[in-house]
Amino acid sequence: MTTTRVEGLERGGSAPPAGAGSGSDFARLSRRIVAAGLLRRRPGYYAARLSLVGAAFAGGWGAFFVVGDSWWQLAVALFLALVSGQVALVTHDVAHMQVFRGRRASGVGGRLCGNLGVGMSYGWWMHKHTRHHANPNHEELDPDVAPDILLWSREQARAATGLPRFLGRYQAQLFFPLLTLEGFNLRVASIRALRSPTMKHWGAEAALLLAHVVLYLGALFLVLSPGKALAFLLLHQAAFGVYLGATFAPNHKGMPTLTGDARPDFLRRQVLTSRNVRGGPLTDVLLGGLNYQIEHHLFPGMPTPHLRRAQVIVRAYCAEIGVPYHETGLLRSYAEALRHLRWVGEPLRGARE
Numbered sequence: 001m002t003t004t005r006v007e008g009l010e011r012g013g014s015a016p017p018a019g020a021g022s023g024s025d026f027a028r029l030s031r032r033i034v035a036a037g038l039l040r041r042r043p044g045y046y047a048a049r050l051s052l053v054g055a056a057f058a059g060g061w062g063a064f065f066v067v068g069d070s071w072w073q074l075a076v077a078l079f080l081a082l083v084s085g086q087v088a089l090v091t092h093d094v095a096h097m098q099v100f101r102g103r104r105a106s107g108v109g110g111r112l113c114g115n116l117g118v119g120m121s122y123g124w125w126m127h128k129h130t131r132h133h134a135n136p137n138h139e140e141l142d143p144d145v146a147p148d149i150l151l152w153s154r155e156q157a158r159a160a161t162g163l164p165r166f167l168g169r170y171q172a173q174l175f176f177p178l179l180t181l182e183g184f185n186l187r188v189a190s191i192r193a194l195r196s197p198t199m200k201h202w203g204a205e206a207a208l209l210l211a212h213v214v215l216y217l218g219a220l221f222l223v224l225s226p227g228k229a230l231a232f233l234l235l236h237q238a239a240f241g242v243y244l245g246a247t248f249a250p251n252h253k254g255m256p257t258l259t260g261d262a263r264p265d266f267l268r269r270q271v272l273t274s275r276n277v278r279g280g281p282l283t284d285v286l287l288g289g290l291n292y293q294i295e296h297h298l299f300p301g302m303p304t305p306h307l308r309r310a311q312v313i314v315r316a317y318c319a320e321i322g323v324p325y326h327e328t329g330l331l332r333s334y335a336e337a338l339r340h341l342r343w344v345g346e347p348l349r350g351a352r353e
Contacts, residue, residue: 081239089288115208121190137273172342182241250333254340270297
């Protein structure tokens with residue numbers, strides 16, 4: 001397998017779109033997108049989407065209380081795992097100011113959905129996700145490819161110690177099993193982030209996270225016997241973690257990575273490190289529009305329902321200027337990511353490179 005790093009692409013500066021020159025590749029693309037009306041807000045769409053997700057959330061917990069102390073609650077847990085993933089995807093759109101105009105309203109909405117709804121700190125996630133968007137797949141600058149547990153390049157594998165080195169040998173096989181822990185990891189990381197000096201609105205973040213934990217565990221152990229409550233918690237959080245991880249994994253995993261000063265211009269930095277996933281309306285709903293990852297990274301404030309139309313413009317423009325545009329099916333996207341993880345771990349297994 002060839003190296004996954006982007007080499008020799010230091011064209012243009014690293015400025016964000018607002019700083020791009022009027023004649024840059026991104027500026028020309030942006031004018032086409034604006035002319036097509038694809039940056040206009042869609043309040044009706046988001047009113048309907050938030051209403052449907054909110055109704056599903058309320059309905060799921062309503063079913064929980066109606067079913068009572070029964071093993072049928074495991075079916076409710078699976079349904080609520082799917083709904084929790086949809087709440088997280090709504091939080092993502094709120095964070096990108098696709099839903100509300102102002103930062104204040106977006107912050108309030110994001111904390112209600114993230115902290116209270118799924119137990120994920122909105123402030124922590126915003127700080128992390130902003131860094132990811134600025135430098136996707138940059139091994140030193142993107143926290144999503146930091147070698148915390150999984151390793152994303154052979155250089156990381158060679159330098160790994162401790163648990164990442166141990167898991168790295170078989171990380172492709174362990175990827176989906178490890179996703180069952182992602183729901184728990186989000187909560188632990190959120191609580192730890194409360195001590196960070198970068199955390200804004202600390203009081204609101206902490207209060208809403210505490211309210212989530214009290215209401216969630218209170219409901220489980222008041223309605224269910226201890227054994228059923230524990231089974232519900234484990235299944236709900238495991239399925240939520242797998243769904244969330246399976247939603248985000250196709251976006252960048254296994255795509256080219258960057259290191260050091262290798263920073264292409266904005267358009268290439270976003271397109272070359274991202275992968276789109278083909279599919280129809282069901283794929284759009286299940287992945288929350290993140291299957292149009294290239295378009296989302298180029299225009300993060302673009303309303304989700306416009307991404308499909310934007311794809312036609314962006315794909316044609318990339319072909320016009322000779323920039324590779326990678327798109328594949330959902331199962332193939334997972335295969336590519338897992339193949340990359342296996343390749344990265346080869347040095348740890350003593351395989352010949």
